[in-house]
Amino acid sequence: MRYVLTIATGKKLYVDLAANLARSFLYWHAGSDIIFQLVTDQPELIPGDVYNKIQVITVKANELGLGFSPKLHLDKLVTEGQTLFIDSDCLVYGDLSPVFEKFKDHNVSVVGNYISSGEWFGDVKKICKKFDIKQMPKFNGGLYYLEKGDKATELYKLARRLEAQYDEIGFIRLRNRPNDEVIIALAMAMNNEEPVIDDGNMMSDPLSCQGGFFTDIIKGSAILHNPPKPDPLHQDWYPFEKVEPLIVHFLGDFTLNYRYRREVYRLKKAINYKLSPFNNLKSLMLFEYPGRLQFFLKNTFRATYHRLFGVRKIKESERIIA
Secondary structure, eight states: OEEEEEEEOSSHHHHHHHHHHHHHHHHHOTTOSOEEEEEESOGGGSOHHHHTTSEEEEOOTTTTOSTTGGGGGHHHHOOSSEEEEEOTTEEEOSOOHHHHHHHTTOSEEOEEEEEOSSBSSSBHHHHHHHTTOSOEEEEOTTEEEEEOSHHHHHHHHHHHHHHHTHHHHTOOOBTTBOOHHHHHHHHHHHTTOOOEEOOSSSEEOTTTOTTOEEEETTTTEEEEEOOOTTOTTOOTTOOOSEEOOSEEEOOTTGGGSHHHHHHHHHHHHHHTTOOOHHHHHHHIIIIIHHHHHHHHHHHHHHHHHHHHHOOOOOOOOTTOOO
8 A cells, every 4th residue: 555644743834734735635646546644633623625535643742742753753653555754845746656666665765865974964974974874865854755664663763762862963953953854864874774866856845946936736737946057046955957846845934935825725726626717817816926026026125125124033934843
């Protein structure tokens, strides 16, 4: 069996995001044998149009820990078979069957490459030397793959032990919490588990591709650009200039972006058979056009505003972890 699993614990925000992810999955997997599972401590918040079409796994509040810690307990949550964990702030843009095929026969894996030096939430070379490993996988923790079994369980038990030593190891915290990515990366390296090398077709995000992105959830199109050098928006560490992934990770505050909000609006209509030319136009009027105008005005008049009124205090994101 094949499963897509997401976690939405704590704030209602995460349940809402997970519902959007579930709708995108359901839209592209009508009639599929892949099962969507949502782990939450607030099942009553799952919208009705989603609840009856997925498997809900209920946990107690804080049972899996806070911050990024729940992702270090995936071995306890997965069902026998192949499981693809996807962060709740992602959307699916097509059939995920090819992704399962690429991961098949890995015990635990990710989409990424290797890193042996430089900075990645700590001094990588120093940490590798400390644990007598040559390199670690480097990846975006919005996507994990597991096949339930002793090897996955052993790796995750190690990951939870490493979490307790996070600061001592020399890792730097993310939003004041241990970052699951570097913990799993180290545990994978110590257990000889390998990543699936990133080709840009499985998952990407707007932070890696700051040259702009276009998405159409209904047509299954997602195109993200990392502009070439010497463009100041070029991300030197990201190996692609253009990607068309099946999964887009709207990490950080990108779920507030007009593109994500328009996708979600159209998706809700489509999954309930109410998407029409009128609603398509309405989504443009409600989200895209105002969003583009706001972006234009901010970039055009930001310098003038700062001269007149100074720099505004940055509003704290609801996703900041205390």
